[in-house]
Amino acid sequence: MDIRTVSPSSPSSSAGPLRRAAATAQRDNVEDEGFYTAFKNALQSVSSAQNHSTNLQREVQLENPNVSLEETMVAMQKAQIAFQASLHVRNRMVQAYTDIMNMQV
Template sequence: MIKSNYESSIASLMQQVENHKQRLNALRNEDRSASNIQLQPKDPIDYPEIAAKALQAVSNTQMESKTIKEAYERGEDIPLTEVVLSMQKSSLAFESTLQVRNKVLKAYDDIMNMPV
């Protein structure tokens, strides 16, 4: 009786080991087939163009804010809340641009100061 319990436990463990081996081999085969795939980006990323568009958007926000502020100063029917909101948007866009610039310059300095 004890012998049959051990035999069934051993058989169960051997079956589990065999199942794990099969899963491991399947994963290895998937890894090999995945490593043969060459990923190519569809379109190359044009960072200067992205940066130029972002700067143009900030400039447009500032110009819009200036236009709304000047219209309010001339006495046109523009709510003060709209003026303040546009000025805050402009300020936030400009501050964000400055932060990005500072981080890019810091990264550049870090790279230039790396020992070779």
């Protein structure tokens, strides 16, 4: 008795070209959404770090005894580093776009 299992994620050899094309398109969609989602999440985390830093600064200015100056300074540095990193990524993406647009066909 010969029992073979076929993975549902990979198209089988008996599948038609339409099925293979659909599987390839689905995989490409996942890759596109993966970068988009990762970049969107990164920008949201930078934004939340900046908001957290701003809130801590406000609490220190209002002399809230539960918020320390050290904690606020660390949050500010984290937000600044995250913003600088996102700025560098943006600059690299713009440079890559410019390089592609300047390519001769």
